[in-house]
Amino acid sequence: MLVEDIMRRSLITIEPEDSIRLALLKIHQHRIRHLPVVSEGKLVGIISDRDVRDACPSIISTPHNEDEKILDTPVSSMQEKSCVPRTNNRSTQHRFQNREGRLSYDLAQRIRGITMKIKSAFIYSDEYLHYFFNEEHPFNQKRLVLTLDLLQMMNLLSENDIVPPRMATDDELALIHDRQYIEAVKECGHSKQEIPIAASFGLGTEDCPIFPNMHEASALAVGGTLRAVELVMSGEYRHAVNLAGGLHHGFRGRASGFCIYNDCSVAIAYLRQKYDARVLYIDTDAHHGDGVQWAFYDDPNVLTLSFHETGKYLFPGTGNITERGDGQGYGFSVNVPLDAFTEDDSWLEAYDTVLPTVARGFKPDVIVTQNGCDSHMFDPLTHLSTSMRIYQEIPKLARELAEELCDGRLIATGGGGYDIWRVVPRAWTLLWAELSGQRIVNNVPIPQAWIAKYQEESPVQLAPTILDPEGLFPPIxxxxxxxxxxxxxxxxxxxxCPRG
Structure with missing residues (x-):
């Protein structure tokens, strides 16, 4: 079979003097992602759906008269008279292309002025707090409230940034989970009596105790990540964050490791089914992302990359470097099991070496990250010895690669993290700050109002600064x-693995 056997002969095109408004209309009407620019029967350039959406006033908060100017800008204005200088802000380097593959300087500057106002979506609802096992359980979603308050007191998050989650449907859950398992979760959460079959599904165990309305609380966490996917893939937002997600241990028919449903796996399956996207999944939780790995172990269109503490000493005991995938998916499961007591420099060497190599080799359409923050020295359940420094660097590189490889499309989830007072709020504040274009560079103080609000309730002394001071931890x-x-x-x- 040749290319001519499958190519589309009736092309949808646009001319250089047509407006961006018309380009947007054609992309939506014909459900296409790229639009050739043709002049006198010759191809002179190409623009993508992302390029057009980035300039579209429906997703950018600008004055009305500026909206109209942008929409009515002719496509020809993108054809270069002088090349665009490289900027330090990767998010402004979009791909309106001409013969040289560069932006018009004038249009690039106008876009730069408005893209800096684009905010990532922060998926949140107080209903997330209903995912609650019991008072003694280490998985405590109080950490979401602590993070939300810290972000707001640091003026990093406004009400306009917050988008409510939706409930995942049974059909969406069934993209990964067995329907029999879904029904068992519903039954357990609605029954006042012990369900005999619960244990066979991993429910009612020490790790995953049964709690009221378990299905609804779990499906909402999954729906939050699906909402993030939809916002990013529609082009409405560049990045989206669902800190209630990151439940990476859930299996097709069994709960595991505090995870009832696996929102990461469902989101990836949704991305594959609805958008036919190649997905790079990056997991930086101290515990291996086993549920996600096994769900896509033979799929060459999903690359799972996990940086975690070696399974020699820690649940779930998997994530060896020899777990590389199966069949067509061989090489698309990449594990970096780090030795217990690994410190910042060694952890970051692994991350900075492996992630860019794999990402550039795989060339994803979208990146999904799991941002567990239990590799910190203070975490009570793990044995790694890192500081807040790695949580400053993790989202920075992930975001840079998203900008470089997939037009910025990045969905971030939460994950593990069991020092909910000193670690989780600070780590996830650094995550949101990076993905919302408000990177925290210096070791700024934690607001006194936040410390005063929570110090009495906290069993430990709250950290006074966003980063850990030098010398806080003794060398290993x-x-x-x-x-x-x-x-x-x-x-x-x-x-x-793929290398680039």
Whole structure:
């Protein structure tokens, strides 16, 4: 079979003097992602749906008269008279293309002025707090409230940034989960008596106790991540964050590791089914993202990349470098198991080495991240020894790669994190600050109002600054040995995966 056998012969095109308004209309009417620019029968350029949406006033808050100017700008204005200089703000380097593949300087400057006002979506509802096992359980969504308050007191989050989640439907859950399992979750959450079959589904265990309305609370967390997917893939937002998500241990027919439904897996399956997208999944939780890995173990269109503490000492015991995928998916499961007591420099060396190599080799259409923050020295359930420094760097590189490889499309979820007072709020504040274009560079103080509000309730002294001060943690005696082990792991992790 040749290309001519499958190519579309009746092309949808646009002329250089047509307006951006017309380009937007054609893209929506014909449900296409790219629009050739043709002049006198010759191809002179191409624009994408992202290019047009970035200039569309329906998603950018600008004065009405400026909206009209942008929409009525002719496509020809994108054809370069002088090349655009590179800027430090990657989000302004969009791909309105001409013969040289560069932006018109005038249009680029106008776009730059308005894209800085684009805000990522923060998916949240107080109903997220109903995902609650019991008072003694380490998984405590009080951390969402702590983070929300910290973000608002630091003036990093406004009411306009917050988008409510929706409930995931049974059909959406069934993209990953067995329907029999979904019905069992419903029955357990609505019954006042013990369900005999619960244990066979991993329900009613020490890790996943049954709680009232368990299905509804869990489906809302999944729906929050699906809402994030829809906002990003529609072009309405560049990035979206659902901190109630990141429940990466859930399996097709079994709850595991505090996770009833696996929102990450459902979201990826949704991206594959609805958008036919190649998905790069990046998991930086201290626990291996086993549920997501096994869900797509033989799929070459989903690359799962997990940086975690070695399973020798920690649940779930998987995530070895030899777990590389199966069949056509071989090489698309990449694991970087780090030695216990790994510190910042070694952790970041693994992240900064493996992630760009794999991402550029895979060339995703969209990136999904799981942002567990239990690798911190303070976390009570893990054995890694990092500081807040890694949580400053993790979203920075993920966002840069999203801008470079997939027009900025990035969906971020939460995950583990069991020091809910000193670690989680600060780590997720750094995450949101980065993805909303408000990067925190210096070690700024935590607002006194936040500390005063929560110090009495907190069992530990709250941190006074967003980052940990130098010298807070004593050096690990086995540092050289641990670093050497991790270097060896990095080399092996890259052996069979896509590389770029």
């Amino acid at each position: 005696p086995r540092r050289a040995e641990i670093t050497a082990k991790n270097k060896n792991t990095i080399e092996k992790a890259l052996l069979y």
